[in-house]
Structures are given as structure tokens and as C-alpha cells.
Amino acid sequence: MLIDRETDMVNRRKFCAAAALAAGRTGAASQLAAEGGTPVRAKPLRADYWGPQYYDQKEGQELAEVLETGRPFRWYGRGPEPPMKVATFEKEFAARMQTRFALAVTSGTAALHCAMAAFQIGPGDEVILPAWTWHSCHDAVVHAGALPVFAEIDESFNLDPADIESRITPQTKLILAVHLQGNPADLDRILPIARKHNLKVLEDCAQSVGASYKGRPLGSIGDLGIYSLQLNKTITAGEGGAVTTSDPVLFERAARFHDLGYLRDVHERVVGKPKLDVFVGTNFRMNEFSGGVLLAQLRKLDTIVGAVRANARRVYEGIRDLPGIRLRQLPDPEGELGAAVFVAFQTRQLCDRFMAAMRAEGVPVSRPSGSVILPTLPYIINKVTVHPAWPSFTSPRGRAIKYGPETCPRTIDILGRFAGPNLDPKYTARDVDDIITAIRKVYPAVARG
Numbered sequence: 001m002l003i004d005r006e007t008d009m010v011n012r013r014k015f016c017a018a019a020a021l022a023a024g025r026t027g028a029a030s031q032l033a034a035e036g037g038t039p040v041r042a043k044p045l046r047a048d049y050w051g052p053q054y055y056d057q058k059e060g061q062e063l064a065e066v067l068e069t070g071r072p073f074r075w076y077g078r079g080p081e082p083p084m085k086v087a088t089f090e091k092e093f094a095a096r097m098q099t100r101f102a103l104a105v106t107s108g109t110a111a112l113h114c115a116m117a118a119f120q121i122g123p124g125d126e127v128i129l130p131a132w133t134w135h136s137c138h139d140a141v142v143h144a145g146a147l148p149v150f151a152e153i154d155e156s157f158n159l160d161p162a163d164i165e166s167r168i169t170p171q172t173k174l175i176l177a178v179h180l181q182g183n184p185a186d187l188d189r190i191l192p193i194a195r196k197h198n199l200k201v202l203e204d205c206a207q208s209v210g211a212s213y214k215g216r217p218l219g220s221i222g223d224l225g226i227y228s229l230q231l232n233k234t235i236t237a238g239e240g241g242a243v244t245t246s247d248p249v250l251f252e253r254a255a256r257f258h259d260l261g262y263l264r265d266v267h268e269r270v271v272g273k274p275k276l277d278v279f280v281g282t283n284f285r286m287n288e289f290s291g292g293v294l295l296a297q298l299r300k301l302d303t304i305v306g307a308v309r310a311n312a313r314r315v316y317e318g319i320r321d322l323p324g325i326r327l328r329q330l331p332d333p334e335g336e337l338g339a340a341v342f343v344a345f346q347t348r349q350l351c352d353r354f355m356a357a358m359r360a361e362g363v364p365v366s367r368p369s370g371s372v373i374l375p376t377l378p379y380i381i382n383k384v385t386v387h388p389a390w391p392s393f394t395s396p397r398g399r400a401i402k403y404g405p406e407t408c409p410r411t412i413d414i415l416g417r418f419a420g421p422n423l424d425p426k427y428t429a430r431d432v433d434d435i436i437t438a439i440r441k442v443y444p445a446v447a448r449g
């Protein structure tokens with residue numbers, strides 16, 4: 001295995017040297033396709049959704065069993081014993097994430113709501129979150145009646161640890177550390193800030209299921225983790241989500257909240273004698289069809305992560321020596337998922353040129369995606385909620401807080417200057433080499449200006 005990898009590395013270096021030579025020569029091969037040269041690929045490269053590419057008879061078998069037994073509901077059904085697909089998924093998910101407990105829910109958004117409940121976030125509380133993340137992060141805070149407080153991102157595209165402390169007030173209760181687009185947030189810097197100010201840390205691993213930070217699975221390092229199992233994520237049943245924690249009280253509150261405020265036998269068996277009373281709940285329960293598919297997918301998680309990481313590493317290895325190249329900051333390169341490889345430019349205009357030239361080469365790249373610069377959205381700027389007297393925005397702090405592009409200039413600047421290819425675990429060596437060839441061809445021409 002080691003020999004294979006070393007041989008592979010040598011071949012890679014030879015290939016890159018040849019590509020560099022080719023790109024350095026004048027002539028048709030190095031002329032940008034955007035300027036009339038031959039494109040690296042005739043048929044544009046296109047990343048696919050990861051999980052469904054791995055669907056096979058394993059997922060089929062799980063679904064068939066639910067159909068054949070007629071037992072689609074997790075708590076009970078035909079027969080004396082409760083169905084066990086969701087429960088087994090929870091057990092194996094907790095083991096994979098190295099936490100004591102895992103709770104399956106209907107979506108990553110539902111998992112965020114459960115997290116807010118677990119931490120007892122409510123009116124008067126403030127939650128710090130990155131300005132660039134998914135709607136659900138902001139919305140879950142607002143639905144809890146609390147106040148979202150945005151901080152800037154850094155060049156890892158995650159919460160900038162240096163921008164957290166100035167946002168903390170006596171009302172701050174929670175830091176939402178989101179691991180965006182496969183890249184772990186810098187927890188070694190975020191956790192001490194949280195501990196110093198007696199704040200909880202929620203890891204949002206929705207976009208980084210299966211990634212790790214310094215050897216530990218994401219979602220096992222802060223106080224609680226949430227995951228999305230929706231189509232765009234590492235493994236999927238179309239929709240789905242999960243919560244992990246090793247704290248029995250946080251787990252019990254999340255489990256009660258995801259159901260009707262009661263603790264069911266299945267969960268009582270894992271968490272022990274209840275410590276809380278019944279309270280107002282929801283229904284974010286996962287069904288057995290989803291549980292079965294996700295169980296099959298979970299057993300393939302390491303294969304998918306291994307494949308996409310290997311492809312990302314080949315790309316990094318193949319472009320790292322380009323003079324002047326600067327890549328997205330990786331707080332732990334070993335733990336990153338490798339969902340995409342991002343290259344920095346001095347200006348937004350150069351980044352636009354890079355994107356256009358790469359598209360012409362048949363290797364499309366994009367700016368960081370899958371999230372939104374939330375403080376720039378009209379519904380957030382205008383604090384629009386389902387009821388005008390929503391408690392998030394009726395307090396003096398809630399009335400005074402300002403959102404808008406002027407509150408996150410660094411986030412806007414950074415996201416405008418990075419672009420790169422999304423990666424796919426099933427890309428062939430040829431596909432990956434085409435990415436490397438295209439970047440080696442285009443980057444020097446664009447970066448020169």
C-alpha cells in the first residue's frame with residue numbers, strides 16, 4: 001500500500017513536471033482556451049452528489065426490509081418489539097463520531113432546533129455565528145427567540161477566532177462553530193475563548209460529515225454537534241439529520257424536544273434514568289425508511305471520505321509549487337474533507353478571470369458555495385419574523401443590532417477572491433489530472449494580471 005502510494009506520488013510529480021513544462025512552452029498546448037487554445041477537456045468536468053453514487057443493494061435491502069415487514073415507524077409497529085433501523089443508525093453514528101449519544105432527526109435544520117433546545121437558548125440570549133453560513137443557523141436562533149450576532153470569517157471560510165471576543169456580551173450563551181464546505185473550524189482557538197467566557201460551543205458539521213480535527217471526529221469536540229444528511233452532504237437519504245453529544249442532560253433535552261417532550265424507552269436505555277420532566281416538544285422523528293438507507297450509507301462513510309480526500313490531496317500536491325499560489329487556510333489539512341480546493345486572488349476581478357478561463361478549459365470552478373452571506377439578505381437586515389413582536393428583536397439589544405453588508409466587509413471580500421473546483425469521490429485519476437493541468441495552465445496566466 002505504502003509502495004503504491006509512493007509510486008503514485010513519483011508518477012504525480014513526473015506528471016506535474018511535464019504539465020508545467022507544457023504550460024511553460026509557448027504554443028497551442030499552453031494557449032488558454034479562452035483565447036483560442038485547445039481546452040484541457042472537450043467535455044466539461046462535473047461533480048455529482050456523493051451519497052447516491054454509492055447507493056447499491058445495501059440501501060435496497062434496508063428499504064425492502066421495511067416494506068416487507070410493514071414497519072416504517074421507529075417507535076412501534078407490527079410485532080412485539082420496536083423496529084430498530086433508526087435506533088441502530090443512532091448507535092453506529094455515535095460510535096463513528098466517538099460520542100456517547102446520537103439522535104437521528106428529520107434534517108440538519110431540525111437538529112439545530114434540537115441543539116437550541118438542548119442548550120435552553122431562548123429570549124434574551126445571544127448566539128455568535130459566522131456571517132457566511134446556511135440560513136438554518138440564523139433561523140434556528142431566531143425561532144428560539146434569541147438574537148443572532150454575526151462574526152466575520154477568515155481565509156478558512158469559517159468563524160474567525162480573532163473576531164469572536166468583541167462580539168461577546170453578558171447575554172451571549174453560545175458560539176455556533178460551523179465547519180463549512182468540508183473544512184474544520186479552528187477549534188483550538190475557539191474553545192478557549194468559549195471556556196474563558198463560560199459559553200457553550202455547538203459544532204455544525206452539516207457540510208463536513210466525516211471530517212475530523214486533529215484526529216477527533218467533528219461533532220465530538222464541542223459540547224454538542226449537529227449534522228445534515230440532505231442530498232448535498234457526504235451521506236444521504238435525501239433528507240435527514242443527527243445530533244451528537246456526550247452530555248446526558250443535553251442529549252435528554254434534545255431527545256425529548258425532537259419528540260413530544262417525553263423520553264422513549266429506546267433513549268432511556270442509552271441515557272439512563274430521566275433527569276428532566278416533560279416539556280413542550282416537536283416532531284422531528286426519523287422514519288425507518290430513512291434510518292435504513294442512512295445505516296447503509298453510514299457504513300460507507302469512510303470509503304466516501306477516503307476517496308474524496310485522496311482526490312483533493314492529489315490536487316493540492318499537483319498545484320502547491322505554482323509560484324505565488326495561496327490556498328484556502330486549513331486549520332487541520334489531515335482532517336479536511338476535501339470537498340473543494342480553493343485558490344486565492346488579489347482581487348475579485350482576477351478571480352472572475354480565473355473562473356471564466358477555467359470554464360473555457362472544461363474544468364469549471366466556483367466561488368465558495370453552499371452558504372450565503374447572511375447579514376446581506378433583506379429578510380435578515382429587516383429582521384422579518386412570523387410575528388412582529390418576536391422576542392429576538394423586541395429587546396433593546398434586538399432593536400439596536402444592525403445587520404447589512406457594512407457589518408461583514410471582510411467576509412464579503414474574502415469570498416469574492418477565492419475560487420476552485422468542487423471535488424467528487426468518484427473522479428478518476430484522469431479527471432483529477434485534468435483539474436491540475438487546467439489550474440497549472442490558467443493560474444499563472446491570470447495571476448500575472
Ligand SMILES: Cc1ncc(COP(=O)(O)O)c(C=O)c1O
Nearest residue numbers: 107108109134136206228229230
Ligand atoms: C451549515 C449548515 N447547517 C445546517 C444546515 C441544514 O441542514 P438541512 O438542509 O438538512 O436542514 C445546512 C444545510 O445545508 C448547512 O449547510
